[in-house]
Amino acid sequence: MKEIYDLFVEKEKGDWKINKFTVEKSIAMLRYAVQGRPIFEGDYIRLQRKGHTVMSNTPAEIRDFSWFVAEAEGNVLVAGLGLGCVLYALAKKDTVNKVVVIEKEKDVIDLVWDEYKKLFGDKIEIVNADIFEYKPTEKFDFGWFDIWDDICGDNWEEMKTLKKRFAGKVRYKRCWCEKHVKRLSTPTWREIQYKKFNEERERQINELQEQLKVLKGESYEK
Secondary structure: OOHHHHOOEEEOOOOOOEEEEOOOOHHHHHHHOOOOOOOOOOEEEEEEOOEEEEOOOOHHHHHHHHHHHHOOOOOEEEOOOOOHHHHHHHOOOOOOOEEEEEEHHHHHHHHHHHHHHHHHHHHHEEOOOOOOOOOOOOEEEEEEEEOOOOOOOHHHHHHHHHHHOOOOOEEEEEEEEHHHHHHHHHOOOOHHHHHHHHHHHHHHHHHHHHHHHHHHHHHOOO
């Protein structure tokens, strides 16, 4: 998505920074590809918080939401402004009437929002709020929740909470990388067996300790 790269200049505010970077051919590229997060040679742009990349316009990140954008229409709710990649893709669609973005970080809004407002005008709207506290006054056809920095199983509970919270306000709801997050949150067969093994071992240790107490008591009586 080169349009995003051309849209911004490098700038920063508070803990947040927008900067551009170049990826050259390397072994790291192959590793990311094997992990399912391909990145190719080229120039990219990213949003960072205290040096940690929160969002970029790399191919893997664009692929994460492309399928959702292809289906979205009508009024769309987006949680998390980030670099604005999904906002840009949605607002370009003729079948999308309106995009409302909820972003709790005022510094991110100050860094990013004006560029999109110039492009799309009243078709887009920003609300400076926490998505867990935001109370919509209208209903939406589609909703995209992307407030997490990393793909982690710990995010699954928050994803379920958001889907439940907006059940009556958003018809079709999806979260960033939710299938991967759900899988990571579910114990594997090996983890389950390991847990059972540890529980059984703990039970046997406790049983032996109780037997030792009994034996010691008998020796004292003698």
